[in-house]
Amino acid sequence: MDRPYEYSGIEASSYDLIDELSDFDDYPFYRFLIESNPGQVLDLGCGTGRILCPLAQDGIEVTGIDSSDEMLEICRAKLTRSGLEAELSRGDIRKFDLGSQFDSILIPGFTFNLLLETQEIEGCLDACLKHMKPSGQLVFPTYMPWEMLESDANQKPLTKRRESLSDRKGSRIVAWQGWEINRFDQLLQLRNRFQHLDSTGVLQCEEDRSMTLRWHLPYDMLTLLQKSGLGDVSVYGDFTFDPPESDSESVIYVARR
Numbered sequence: 001m002d003r004p005y006e007y008s009g010i011e012a013s014s015y016d017l018i019d020e021l022s023d024f025d026d027y028p029f030y031r032f033l034i035e036s037n038p039g040q041v042l043d044l045g046c047g048t049g050r051i052l053c054p055l056a057q058d059g060i061e062v063t064g065i066d067s068s069d070e071m072l073e074i075c076r077a078k079l080t081r082s083g084l085e086a087e088l089s090r091g092d093i094r095k096f097d098l099g100s101q102f103d104s105i106l107i108p109g110f111t112f113n114l115l116l117e118t119q120e121i122e123g124c125l126d127a128c129l130k131h132m133k134p135s136g137q138l139v140f141p142t143y144m145p146w147e148m149l150e151s152d153a154n155q156k157p158l159t160k161r162r163e164s165l166s167d168r169k170g171s172r173i174v175a176w177q178g179w180e181i182n183r184f185d186q187l188l189q190l191r192n193r194f195q196h197l198d199s200t201g202v203l204q205c206e207e208d209r210s211m212t213l214r215w216h217l218p219y220d221m222l223t224l225l226q227k228s229g230l231g232d233v234s235v236y237g238d239f240t241f242d243p244p245e246s247d248s249e250s251v252i253y254v255a256r257r
Contacts, residue, residue, distance in 0.1 A: 004067040004092050005114050007047070010194040010207045012070040014173040015048050017164035021109050024250070027054055029239040030106055030139060033254060034060065037137050039103025044093040044128075045111030049075035049086075056084040063098070065091040094123040101133045107140035110250075113213040116187070118224070125228035134257065138230060141239070141252040144215055145188050148181045155180040158193055170199025188213045218244065218251060230255035 237244030
C-alpha cells in the first residue's frame with residue numbers, strides 16, 4: 001500500500017480557515033448516535049479536531065488518530081487552549097492497533113473516500129471491527145461527487161474555490177481547485193492550490209497538492225461491510241435520519257456487528 005494521504009504545509013495550517021467541511025452541519029448527527037450508544041469514542045482521521053474537540057468539550061472520552069503530525073499538533077493546541085484532554089496518536093486508519101475497544105468509531109469528513117483500493121477498505125474495516133465493543137457502532141459518511149458527475153466535462157481547470165478572512169496582519173489564504181473524474185473506476189482527482197497573500201495581495205508562498213477520492217454506490221458498500229462482518233447496517237442521507245436520495249451528496253453508514 002502507498003502512504004496514506006497526509007495534510008501538511010499551507011493545506012494543514014489553513015485547514016480550519018478554508019476547508020469546506022465546516023459547511024456541513026454533521027456534528028449533531030454524530031452526537032445523537034453517540035448518545036444512543038454512550039461510551040468511549042474513536043475518531044479516525046481526526047485532523048485538527050473538527051469533531052473531536054466538541055466531543056471532548058461535551059465531556060466524552062475520545063481518542064483520535066491521524067496520519068498528519070501537523071494536523072495533530074493543531075488539534076493538541078486547540079485542546080490545550082480549551083483546557084480539554086483527549087488521547088491523540090499518529091497512525092494509519094488502514095492498519096492500526098490501539099489495544100482497546102470503543103463504543104463508537106467515527107470516520108468523519110469523507111476520510112473513507114481516501115481509501116482507494118479494496119484491500120485498503122478491507123484493512124480499515126477489519127481494524128475497526130477489532131476495536132469495536134460487542135455493542136459498538138461504526139459511523140462513516142461517504143461523498144458522492146454529483147457536482148462533477150453531472151458535469152458534461154470530465155475535467156475542470158483550477159478555479160478559485162475558497163478564500164479565508166484576513167487575519168490581524170491583513171494576510172489571507174486563497175484555495176483553488178481543479179478536478180478530473182474517472183467515471184468507470186469511480187475515482188475523482190482533485191488538484192488543489194493554496195496561496196498565502198499578504199495585506200496588499202502579494203503572493204508570499206504557494207503550494208500545489210493532489211488528492212484522489214474513490215466513491216462507492218450503496219450496494220457496493222453494503223457488500224463490503226457484510227463481507228467484513230458488519231452485517232447490521234443503517235444507511236442515511238445528508239446527515240439526516242432519512243434514507244439517502246438519488247442525489248444525496250453524503251451517504252452515511254452506521255454499522256454494527
